[in-house]
Amino acid sequence: MEDTLSLKNSFLKESKSATSVAKLQQLRIKYLGKKGLITSKLKALSTISPELRPAYGKVVNEVKVYIEEEINRIESLLKKEEHKKRIVSEAVDITLPGKFTPFGREHPINKVLSEITVIFVSMGFEVEEGPDVELDYYNFEALNMPKDHPAREMQDTFYISEDIVLRTHTSPVQIRVMEKRKPPLKIIAPGKVYRCDADISHTPMFHQVEGFMVDTDVAFSDLKGLLESFIHSFFSAETPVRFRPSFFPFTEPSAEVDIGCIFCSGKGCRVCKNTGWLEILGAGMINPRVFEMVGYNPEIYSGFAFGMGIERMAMLKYSIDDIRLFFENDMRFLKQF
Numbered sequence: 001m002e003d004t005l006s007l008k009n010s011f012l013k014e015s016k017s018a019t020s021v022a023k024l025q026q027l028r029i030k031y032l033g034k035k036g037l038i039t040s041k042l043k044a045l046s047t048i049s050p051e052l053r054p055a056y057g058k059v060v061n062e063v064k065v066y067i068e069e070e071i072n073r074i075e076s077l078l079k080k081e082e083h084k085k086r087i088v089s090e091a092v093d094i095t096l097p098g099k100f101t102p103f104g105r106e107h108p109i110n111k112v113l114s115e116i117t118v119i120f121v122s123m124g125f126e127v128e129e130g131p132d133v134e135l136d137y138y139n140f141e142a143l144n145m146p147k148d149h150p151a152r153e154m155q156d157t158f159y160i161s162e163d164i165v166l167r168t169h170t171s172p173v174q175i176r177v178m179e180k181r182k183p184p185l186k187i188i189a190p191g192k193v194y195r196c197d198a199d200i201s202h203t204p205m206f207h208q209v210e211g212f213m214v215d216t217d218v219a220f221s222d223l224k225g226l227l228e229s230f231i232h233s234f235f236s237a238e239t240p241v242r243f244r245p246s247f248f249p250f251t252e253p254s255a256e257v258d259i260g261c262i263f264c265s266g267k268g269c270r271v272c273k274n275t276g277w278l279e280i281l282g283a284g285m286i287n288p289r290v291f292e293m294v295g296y297n298p299e300i301y302s303g304f305a306f307g308m309g310i311e312r313m314a315m316l317k318y319s320i321d322d323i324r325l326f327f328e329n330d331m332r333f334l335k336q337f
Contacts, residue, residue, distance in 0.1 A: 167194065
């Protein structure tokens with residue numbers, strides 16, 4: 001009996017170190033579990049002499065009830081204390097300002113590219129794409145720029161190998177489409193292009209839209225009317241347009257297309273170099289040599305092609321004076337669009 005009563009004192013000492021519900025549970029198992037100390041005492045009743053068994057059983061049962069009540073009492077206190085701590089740790093200060101998640105915005109390049117695409121699609125054009133890493137044949141030779149042609153210097157590019165380049169324009173899509181399909185064709189080809197330029201108005205990678213139309217009896221007047229209609233839709237109906245003679249190996253005749261300076265309204269300023277005009281794209285009638293490269297008969301078919309830089313169109317539309325702003329990911333700049 002003395003040994004049983006000593007368990008009570010032993011439990012009281014150990015219960016003082018039970019500072020968590022988990023530790024208290026271990027104590028419960030030690031004393032009251034299937035192999036616990038109190039359980040062992042109860043199993044030993046059969047070994048006690050009959051005359052001492054009632055008194056012994058009473059003492060063991062009292063100690064058991066006491067330990068159970070103490071464990072339940074301590075557990076209740078510990079749970080209350082843990083609940084208080086959790087309330088404090090999870091408290092929310094409702095006086096603090098809320099967390100603001102900024103809304104994303106469409107990048108101005110994508111915005112302008114989408115607008116240009118929508119305008120041409122509304123005119124009956126289809127959208128085609130091609131690879132950024134292109135064969136020299138499609139990027140130059142098939143567009144009437146054979147090896148060592150001086151026109152290649154205007155489009156100095158990044159060479160992967162002697163015959164593989166990062167495309168300098170999206171015009172290779174024109175060749176790839178004409179190789180697979182027969183006229184009539186009305187296609188635009190948007191995408192990334194690459195050239196060895198880097199300053200406030202040029203970047204090594206930029207975006208371009210190539211467009212072309214091929215059919216019987218396509219004239220320069222069709223090209224002129226189409227581009228004037230596009231410019232008036234993209235800028236405004238009052239935007240003046242002019243065509244200047246130029247040279248491109250893959251078009252003949254060729255022209256540069258200008259608009260009245262949107263910064264000075266044609267009066268002359270630093271941006272337009274006091275000319276009152278800003279160049280926005282190049283265009284022309286497809287060179288018969290290009291038709292021969294894709295197996296078209298230039299005596300039957302004619303067509304025109306044009307190309308424009310998306311960054312330049314965006315800079316003019318939104319009065320941006322440095323092309324590098326498009327690639328700096330500065331939210332102060334991007335959130336304006």
